[in-house]
Amino acid sequence: MSMATVMTWHDWLTLLWHFMQLSLLSVGGAISTTAELQRLLVQQHGWLTQAQFNDSLAIAKAAPGPNVLFVVQMGWNVGMNTGSWPAAALGAATAILGMLLPSSCLALGVSAWCRRNGERRGVRAFQLGMAPLVIALMVSAGLILAGAREADASAWPRLALSAVAALIILRIRVHMLWLLAAGALLGSLGIV
């Protein structure tokens, strides 16, 4: 698990630069850059082991919050591999800053432009015309998360839980945390 790497200032800047480039390529979310990140961090520079790379993705998936946080975990591990906590913190900060700064500037600029030009026919058409697709993406994310793609006979209790949760949310006002807790309980008892 542990490995001893040395990071020079040049290496830190290279890390930042890699993330900044990927930021502008991350249409559909940072997760779409994982193949390229694996190539850079594991194969080209050897800053992470393959096991650390995989674990970072798995941990981020288990934790709440936006998916992009997996880069924090990766940056943290890159720093930790040099053997110190401050380096780990620097790695985490470098990764998230690089991954978000370029895309965030672009998002703020474009959204400000859209607000100023919100009455233009083209802008209205874009924002309204995307609605069916955006709704489809929300439902698709749910179906993929539910495991609808790799469903076999053993998956049906889990799919049933997703369906029941969806029905409850559609019909009853209930706080999400109760439902999440119920899901965790059913899962830990081995029912789903």
Added chain:
Amino acid sequence: MPTTTSTTRPGPLAPVELFTAFSLLALQGFGGVMAVVQRELVERRRWLSQEEFLAEWAVAQILPGPNVVNLSLMLGNRYFGLRGALASLAGMLCGPALAMLALSALYTQFAGHPAVEGALRGVVAVAAGLFIATGLKMTAMLRRHPLPLPLGLGMAAVGVICAVALRWPLPATLLALGGTGCCLCYWRLKP
């Protein structure tokens, strides 16, 4: 978009309120946060209408960067400018990042433990239900849409098939279905 029609709409009173709102919703988001944003900001706090939420999301989705992060920046910016954008972003990232690093300290200990893995499976199944329910709720907005309802619903259904069953990469789906939707709307919005 400027809200010229309703001036009494609730909104955050200070950037710190944005920070708390986004922290709370991000910590509830397993497997993705977009559905929780809709639930908390549109349904519970009523800071945005369903239409405004979808319009902002359309922009956040086609730009590079995580779409919920883009959305949080855009919403924060709408209320308090750059300060608001940074407050929302900090809320979205700080709590979950700390939670994740804490989790990773425990990870080697609990990875492979059947009860823990089971609990996670259950949480993710419920989160999946939230996404599906939110998507279905949002179809209500297609009733007040320039495209006829059956066409809107049909396009959404085709989108689900492309993404889930045919496994189209996102850029292809965005271009094909998003492009079609935008062109049709442009034509229907004829002045």
